[in-house]
Amino acid sequence: MKEEFIISAYSENHIGLLNRITIIFTRRKVNIESLTVSESALSGISKFTIVVREERSRVENIVKQIEKQVDVLKAYFHTNEEMIFQEIALYKVPTQALMESDQIERMVRKHNARILEITKDYTVIEKTGHKEETQELFEGLNKFGVLQFIRSGRVAITRSANERLSEFLAERDALLASIEMKSN
Amino acid sequence: MTAPSKEFMEMKQKAMQITGAEAVIRSLLEEGVETIFGYPGGAIMPVYDALYDFDKQVRHILTRHEQGAVHAAQGYARVTGDVGVCFATSGPGATNLITGIADAMIDSTPLVCITGQVASPLLGTDAFQESDVVGISMPVTKWNYQITTPEEIPTAIAQAFYIARSGRPGPVVLDLTKDAQFGKVDFTYKRCEKIRSYVPEYPLDKESLKSAADLINSAKKPFLLFGQGVVLSGAERELQEFIEKAGIPAAGTLLGLSALDSEHELNTGMLGMHGNYGPNIKTNECDVLIAVGMRFDDRVTGDVKRYARQAKVIHLEIDPSEINKIIKADVAVLGDAKKSLRMLTRLVKKQEHTDWVNEFHQAADIENEKVIQKDLFPVKPGLTMGEVVRMSSELTNNQSVVVADVGQNQMAAARYSKFSKTRSHISSGGLGTMGFGLPAAIGAKIGAPDREVVAFVGDGGLQMTIQELGTIAQENLPVKLVVLNNHFLGMVRQWQQLFFERRYSFTEMVNPDFVKIAEGFGIPGKQVTTREELKVAMKEMIDNPGPFLLDVLVEKEDNIFPMVPTGASVSDILLSAEE
Numbered sequence: 001m002k003e004e005f006i007i008s009a010y011s012e013n014h015i016g017l018l019n020r021i022t023i024i025f026t027r028r029k030v031n032i033e034s035l036t037v038s039e040s041a042l043s044g045i046s047k048f049t050i051v052v053r054e055e056r057s058r059v060e061n062i063v064k065q066i067e068k069q070v071d072v073l074k075a076y077f078h079t080n081e082e083m084i085f086q087e088i089a090l091y092k093v094p095t096q097a098l099m100e101s102d103q104i105e106r107m108v109r110k111h112n113a114r115i116l117e118i119t120k121d122y123t124v125i126e127k128t129g130h131k132e133e134t135q136e137l138f139e140g141l142n143k144f145g146v147l148q149f150i151r152s153g154r155v156a157i158t159r160s161a162n163e164r165l166s167e168f169l170a171e172r173d174a175l176l177a178s179i180e181m182k183s184n
Numbered sequence: 185m186t187a188p189s190k191e192f193m194e195m196k197q198k199a200m201q202i203t204g205a206e207a208v209i210r211s212l213l214e215e216g217v218e219t220i221f222g223y224p225g226g227a228i229m230p231v232y233d234a235l236y237d238f239d240k241q242v243r244h245i246l247t248r249h250e251q252g253a254v255h256a257a258q259g260y261a262r263v264t265g266d267v268g269v270c271f272a273t274s275g276p277g278a279t280n281l282i283t284g285i286a287d288a289m290i291d292s293t294p295l296v297c298i299t300g301q302v303a304s305p306l307l308g309t310d311a312f313q314e315s316d317v318v319g320i321s322m323p324v325t326k327w328n329y330q331i332t333t334p335e336e337i338p339t340a341i342a343q344a345f346y347i348a349r350s351g352r353p354g355p356v357v358l359d360l361t362k363d364a365q366f367g368k369v370d371f372t373y374k375r376c377e378k379i380r381s382y383v384p385e386y387p388l389d390k391e392s393l394k395s396a397a398d399l400i401n402s403a404k405k406p407f408l409l410f411g412q413g414v415v416l417s418g419a420e421r422e423l424q425e426f427i428e429k430a431g432i433p434a435a436g437t438l439l440g441l442s443a444l445d446s447e448h449e450l451n452t453g454m455l456g457m458h459g460n461y462g463p464n465i466k467t468n469e470c471d472v473l474i475a476v477g478m479r480f481d482d483r484v485t486g487d488v489k490r491y492a493r494q495a496k497v498i499h500l501e502i503d504p505s506e507i508n509k510i511i512k513a514d515v516a517v518l519g520d521a522k523k524s525l526r527m528l529t530r531l532v533k534k535q536e537h538t539d540w541v542n543e544f545h546q547a548a549d550i551e552n553e554k555v556i557q558k559d560l561f562p563v564k565p566g567l568t569m570g571e572v573v574r575m576s577s578e579l580t581n582n583q584s585v586v587v588a589d590v591g592q593n594q595m596a597a598a599r600y601s602k603f604s605k606t607r608s609h610i611s612s613g614g615l616g617t618m619g620f621g622l623p624a625a626i627g628a629k630i631g632a633p634d635r636e637v638v639a640f641v642g643d644g645g646l647q648m649t650i651q652e653l654g655t656i657a658q659e660n661l662p663v664k665l666v667v668l669n670n671h672f673l674g675m676v677r678q679w680q681q682l683f684f685e686r687r688y689s690f691t692e693m694v695n696p697d698f699v700k701i702a703e704g705f706g707i708p709g710k711q712v713t714t715r716e717e718l719k720v721a722m723k724e725m726i727d728n729p730g731p732f733l734l735d736v737l738v739e740k741e742d743n744i745f746p747m748v749p750t751g752a753s754v755s756d757i758l759l760s761a762e763e
Binding site (some may be wrong): 011015016019023052065067072073081 | 507
């Protein structure tokens with residue numbers, strides 16, 4: 001059964017690595033629903049957050065293939081329930097619509113959205129939340145004609161207390177030191 | 185003595201500066217490279233120019249096509265265990281390497297391929313002979329990297345060798361822009377010893393080894409499958425000691441074959457689609473299946489839903505992504521095969537499974553009667569591939585390095601060669617690359633100059649890389665080339681016969697006179713059609729101190745059996761087309 005999974009990977013910040021990771025999905029004809037890459041808490045280490053709808057066994061396989069890439073430090077996957085996640089959406093609506101009634105203002109309050117910029121032609125509204133939430137606001141605002149709309153990929157963190165990336169790196173150093181390589 | 189002047193120090197400093205191109209060659213020497221296979225061209229010319237001054241330290245083999253260079257590098261790597269190195273220029277030079285790189289990727293062969301690239305300011309401009317080599321090679325390399333400055337060269341090469349040879353080996357591509365080759369660098373070299381994002385192998389886990397030993401100790405019908413992982417980790421002796429102590433019959437994958445002496449009493453033969461009868465049917469009768477350094481390729485497993493369902497599976501494997509990929513392991517032992525087997529041997533009880541081993545012997549008798557005797561002692565006058573291969577094996581006392589191309593010739597070579605030494609069987613397994621055989625034999629001969637190298641190729645595969653006869657001639661390499669010539673793309677024809685109602689769609693070949701072609705390259709050869717001629721000519725071939733091409737006209741429409749048809753279970757293996 002296909003379900004939604006969040007794949008997270010820590011990697012070196014190297015050119016081309018994004019391609020190396022995405023072709024793992026392409027080769028298996030698995031669609032990426034959303035993708036976010038940015039620097040992690042440690043400088044030089046990137047974090048990938050990839051959302052897919054797939055069968056668990058396929059996701060397991062994909063995650064192992066990601067981790068197998070030389071420049072990837074660690075990869076794992078979680079169900080939505082196991083993580084706290086958000087997306088951000090920006091909406092551009094005509095300022096005229098805001099002037100004519102208080103409905104947009106009410107919507108902004110109700111959805112915990114905020115206004116980023118107002119010009120005489122347009123107003124930019126920002127909302128963070130799950131996709132259903134940003135979508136719901138979109139549909140509300142679209143009654144007044146959304147001029148532009150953009151939604152980010154997902155960012156997610158686990159429910160464990162801290163990221164422990166630096167501890168992980170220390171453990172990795174110990175692991176590498178413990179392997180007596182055949183070339184030596 | 186006065187201190188050296190500032191000018192002198194500056195001069196000395198300048199003298200230690202070398203070009204990026206020279207840094208490439210010096211880095212390769214630091215890695216112990218003795219042989220490079222390659223083909224020059226515009227974007228790699230500075231490297232070739234630097235190479236010109238190092239002809240005493242490193243041997244460069246000029247192939248006739250870049251595909252020949254990469255397959256030769258593979259043959260070299262497979263026979264020596266060292267990293268195979270090849271050079272190619274940008275654009276078409278680099279793209280011509282791709283088949284061999286993909287082959288090396290799926291067959292875990294360590295390669296470092298250095299490709300020239302247009303100067304960095306021209307990247308992305310569709311410059312002459314520019315192609316996105318990093319992009320193209322990404323899915324088929326263990327690692328790749330574009331070098332655009334001379335300073336990066338030593339580090340990138342050190343990492344390339346470390347990655348190519350450590351853990352599960354594989355091919356690495358370094359794409360080197362022309363300006364990085366021309367630029368100057370202060371050269372110092374340090375071998376790479378670790379990369380923090382890369383765990384080449386995991387340390388042994390005692391718990392899983394203990395669980396594995398418990399399963400093995402209580403097994404009544406244990407069966408061991410050995411793959412190329414045994415060869416790659418140099419675990420041949422450990423494998424033998426393990427099966428001898430625990431009394432376990434064993435069978436090899438195509439790439440694992442020469443890891444265990446063919447005549448060893450516990451070696452029950454080859455697994456897979458055209459493997460031996462016993463190993464295939466017993467896979468579905470054993471109670472514990474121990475897979476060592478193999479990846480359950482579909483040519484080995486047949487239908488996975490009907491594969492060893494009755495057995496507990498123990499998987500000894502260096503690559504975590506292979507665990508549970510195809511066959512779920514009841515016990516997975518991550519790590520290097522040599523270390524795992526050594527530890528496991530200590531943990532298992534000394535046992536014999538005489539009745540169980542005898543069942544393999546009985547299966548072997550059935551196969552011998554129904555298949556092998558017919559192949560080796562045919563009643564028909566036409567020559568079989570099997571008898572040709574076996575004759576070569578006997579004439580070289582099972583000591584030769586056997587290189588095979590792909591198809592029926594490959595299966596005959598695997599089935600009827602006997603091996604008494606490891607790293608003696610070189611063939612394109614995972615990718616099934618026709619044209620692999622001839623250039624791989626070149627690399628194998630250079631890697632093992634004191635061993636007899638016999639390559640079995642079909643008439644189809646030979647014509648895919650036949651130009652490499654030129655390389656053999658130029659280097660005067662005593663490669664023995666046996667053409668198993670049936671004027672057909674034999675394996676495809678066999679499938680057409682068995683599964684496509686004998687509709688021989690584009691598989692029949694009108695061939696040139698291969699002996700004359702060889703002669704054109706200055707390589708002696710003979711064509712034979714009868715048993716009497718064969719024996720004489722093969723002796724002549726073996727005794728000939730130089731290269732030789734033996735064109736053997738074999739039975740046109742022979743089939744390779746046994747056979748596990750696609751989608752069938754290993755236990756439904758067919759011994760003949762009539763079944």
